[in-house]
Amino acid sequence: MQLDTDFVRAQFPAFQEPALRDKAFFENAGGSYMCRYVYWRLRRFYRERKVQPYAPYHASLLAGDEMDEARERLARMMGVSTDEVSFGPSTTANVYVLAQAFGQWLTSGDAIIVTNQDHEANTGAWRRLAARGIEVREWQIDPQTGHLDVDALKNLIDEKVKLLCFPHCSNVIGQINPVAEICKLARSEGIFTCVDGVSYAPHGIPNVNKLGADIYLFSGYKTYGPHQGVMVIGRDLGMLLPNQGHDFNGTTLYQRFTPAGPDHAQVAACAGIADYYDAVYAHHYKAGRDGAGRCDCVNTLFQAQETALMQPLLDYLSGRNDLRLLGPPHAKDRAPTIALDLGRSGEQAARQLNAHGIMAGGGDFYAVRPLAAMGVDLDQGVLRLSFVHYNTQQEVDRLIDALDQTL
Template sequence: MTSLDLDYVRQQFPAFAEPSLQGTAFFENAGGSYLCQPVLQRLDEYVHQLKLQPYYPNPVSAKAGAWMDASYEALGQWMNTPGDTVYFGPSTSQNTWVLAHAVMEWLRPGDEIIVTNQDHEANTGVWRKLAQYGLVIREWRMDAQGVLQLADLQALLGDNTRLLAFPHCSNILGDINPVAEICALASQYGVRTVVDGVSFAGHGLPDIQALGCDIYLYSLYKVYGPHQGVMVVQPQMAALLGNQGHFFNSEVRAKRLTPAGPDHAQVAAASGVSDYFEGLYQHHFAAADALLQQQQPSPRQKAEAVRHLLHQSELRHIQSLLDYFRQHPAITLVGPDRLENRAPTLSIQVAGHQPLELAQQLGQQGILCGAGHFYSWRLLEALGIDPQAGVLRFSMVHYTSANDVVQLLQALDGLIGSD
């Protein structure tokens, strides 16, 4: 089994060489990851060389457009989906807002939408607001541990159900939902699915075809890229959505779901994420492929190998924190206490301490973490936690080191004691 070369990985992120960040450990990756070098390089080159309107009939403008076009195909390959199913927008919150308007040309009063109370507000609030237009909103509620149970969903599905919006992974609990199984169940009832992948995609871009969803959403700035939201919309679903762009762009696929038009430079730089993943594959697997004289792997095989590499690198960090939280009498882990089916995002409450105050104190010791409700207000309310106070959250990705975790645990010991 190939292990992650952390030295190689950190060389791809300028933040780890930044003098002002030396001595810090970054544990707020669920809020936004560091940018990888390929993205920064492409953004710099675009701004210096191609910062003009793309797609006009001159060499510079044509090159700018070609760079943008390449990002759709490049990201599509790492998600096992055609480039023409990929859409860019300013953020996931903005993208879901646009989608909620786009579905109004498909849905009718009395149609039902199922949402969850486990989700980020971006993929629940916009759908709930459609109740004012006569749509019926049903809530798929978590159990006492914060888990979404399939039996509870099945009880909600019916003849009038049209849309199901749910998260791939909770941004507070780190709980990974069985997306393929959920989508297969919804499909039996003819229900379309919108999956919020914001808290999952940074741990390896998903295989969209394997998931079977109609729409998949995530934020590229949490996947080592520029501040863009990405939507994957299957053609059959796209055909149901009303044009949200200018009327004269109604037949321009990339502009139908982006009212403001694309951010040229950031869309062009997005292919740098693909370059980074390709670099990971080449560094970790290409030599073994050559040694075994294997055929050139497909894009899907490359993506699966990189996804597995990232997941495996994160498991040991999850285990270390779970072990510490379990044994500490002052700490309560929020959500399921297990290693399986979870991302390296762990949230806690500490007796006698407010989350925001602890985050501030940890920050003074170089631990960069977050505290609050993280836009999952409904989740915290359902678990009996005051959303105003929220939780203390530690979120890691594959570039987190064992030394980072040690630094975190030592800082916690100093603030709340070791027992």
């Protein structure tokens, strides 16, 4: 089965927008295009249902039902219970709230493990727990490859460790970490896990139940949806941690880590992400499957498309001697988020690519720790080229052509 990219691109209004039509979008890691289902739901909510939800009148009931639908359908996609899914203004905000909860629950002398492969969103708030007397241990990457070695993790574990925070993949290194293996190891030692899936989920929203993560986080605006952070937290852990929401919401799992009122319209519009996955599934398959099964099939289509696009680009980059490719050179080992150390300003290179109709980014992308660990000059940063399943071979060829002229 091969992904029908013509069908896929027809689901995204951006590709019909005249101002974007002649541009090739390679900064998807900063935020993907929004699919039309999310756009429709968001517009409808603001037009017809912009009222306080869950009140006993028609518009309000519709608003509440649509918010519930988003939670239910995303939960089914990820193989978890509905109340284990909660929304927040961003993943950074969700991590901050979690860190406050763990800070109240942990005691002085307890330890947590973080990595220096992370985007700052899933490491900064955890590291601040040191001010509360919590020991913070760092699982460090290989400075040449950016790889996280599981054997090195084992050397950090003892009876003091209560929590392990790590990324599904880095937003500059791109290597996909063996999440299920790591979570199984942590669980065998009585350690909770918090997995940052922001850079992985755009390439396939995972079955969190199968991964075995206690907490899994990703961003809706990078998975074809609105600007919301999506968080899965297992019921046992979620009810164990101190409530961070209003006191009267303390018995409802998905409200315990939402200190402020949710953005009703954007929460409701997240159901459009599930609409999109279902539309892709229905276009390519006939057999009926449950939400997680459909999601898995669509993920396979997405990843096959991305792998086919990525390897020629990686081969081209590996053949140059005027840049350093961060992360694995093989498409099967990574996500298509490709950072290049050019020995000069990555932002300047991105501006030069823009003259060729290539939309890309340059800088540190809040990944200061992994870039510094790998010896990248932070003042110059990296050029980042990131794409997803809706990109095409023609766009990759155009990118390679532009890189030839720019580099």
